[in-house]
Amino acid sequence: MPNMSLQKNPMPSQEPEVRNKNFLEVALGYTEEMAVDEAQRCLNCKNMPCVKGCPVNIDIPGFIKEIANRNFEGAYGIISKSSSLPAVCGRVCPQETQCEGKCVRGIKGEPVAIGRLERFAADYHNANFKGEPEKPASNGKKVAVIGAGPAGLTCAGDLAKKGYEVTVFEALHLAGGVLVYGIPEFRLPKSIVQREIDGLKAIGVKIETNVIIGRTITIDELFEQGFKCVFIGSGAGLPRFMNIPGENLKGVYSANEFLTRVNLMKAYKPDSDTPIKENKRVAVVGGGNVAMDAARCAKRLGAEEVYIVYRRGEAELPARAEEIEHAKEEGIIFKTLTNPVEILGDDDKFVSGIKCVSMELGEPDESGRRRPVVKADSEHVIDVDCVVMSIGTSPNPLIRNTTEGLETNKHGCIVTTDESGLTSREGVYAGGDAVTGAATVILAMGAGKSAAEAIDEYLSK
Secondary structure (H helix, E strand, C coil): CCCCCCCCCCCCECCHHHHCCCCCCCECCCCHHHHHHHHCCCCCCCCCHHHHCCCCCCCHHHHHHHHHCCCHHHHHHHHHHHCCCHHHHHHHCCHHHCCHHHCHHHCCCCCCCHHHHHHHHHHHHHHHCCCCCCCCCCCCCEEEEECCCHHHHHHHHHHHHCCCEEEEECCCCCCCCHHHHCCCCCCCCHHHHHHHHHHHHHCCCEEECCCCECCCECHHHHHHCCCCEEEECCCCCEECCCCCCCCCCECEEEHHHHHHHHHHCCCCCCCCCCCCCCCCEEEEECCCHHHHHHHHHHHHCCCCEEEEEECCCHHHCCCCHHHHHHHHHCCCEEEECEEEEEEEECCCCEEEEEEEEEEEEEEECCCCCEEEEECCCCCEEECCCEEEECCCEECCCHHHHCCCCCCECCCCCECCCCCCCECCCCCEEECCHHHHCCCCHHHHHHHHHHHHHHHHHHHCC
């Protein structure tokens, strides 16, 4: 009999006043009993609307049925047919707007906790599977993948399973892309990411770090070395700023730098080589998931007050509802309908405050969201000693500037002809943030998956 409870099984987690002082994972995961109970809420719909909401088309009812039957390893096997990073996706995907957003159980009550069940299956496998995955026989064809983030790793994994000799070229000293430098440890432990990467290596994926495409080697030179296709999954790591006075003051960070120093360089550890100055009051400008991550990191680094400064209202915050809720529980202060106009400094050129104006929402803009309009006589100052800018990123121009015939748009994103990721250069495919601009992990994975299928079709002719 199905479990007809209208509510999901709640996710066990650290208490807010404990977790906001450490970098341990916030969500603790389902027990076996909780997972089975939650899986029994699935109605196994014939038309499977949840699958239509998944960018990588996981057989969601199939793996949930296996969990309900206590075949946890079988559930993982079903997921891994479609996803190269199941333990990652179960933690950071915006399920509420994708698979769970399509779940029939959500019409009268809460949808099935698909993401939590995916995480459970992946964690169960990682804790209990002791063997090595089978390495496919090589077909002798070499493919280069640029960028070891979610798009690149997905593309590499899918191609390796088909027998291609795949080499991933990563600019940083560690593979993982945004999974290691952007998403904090308390949301996505780096041991989880490394486990997924080790799994890809076990099936034959080669990863070369400290290789900057366009400097160390060019795309043209990759073809000269015998690679038959190239996939560009280099992400969007170039930060944007507001171009307001004071952005060059000491204590102003881009979210990319701030999070990279915290997550990749472990700035929160006492012996870190790249420590972040301890700040008492921090303003994070922006309202997306990256802004929530930066704010929650600042709190864990010892800040007494941390503000999210966002020019629209709370209803318009683009971050996941779960991340907003966690931030509030941890003591982050939300200053919505507030827009910075100047960053103030002291005599030593350190940040001393952020001058803002209050906003109100007017008519919708081209994105469909109501446009923020400045309120008259609303200028005010928030007393802070650190500002983190989290207002978006764009692709680094290095690859497009060193690759002849690669078409890009006005935002610097690579132009593709269709969903396959084919670019204006024959044999060159692209996907993820390098094409769309900053988006979600799962959308980047979907792009990597589509490109792998297209590359296989192209090289099989």
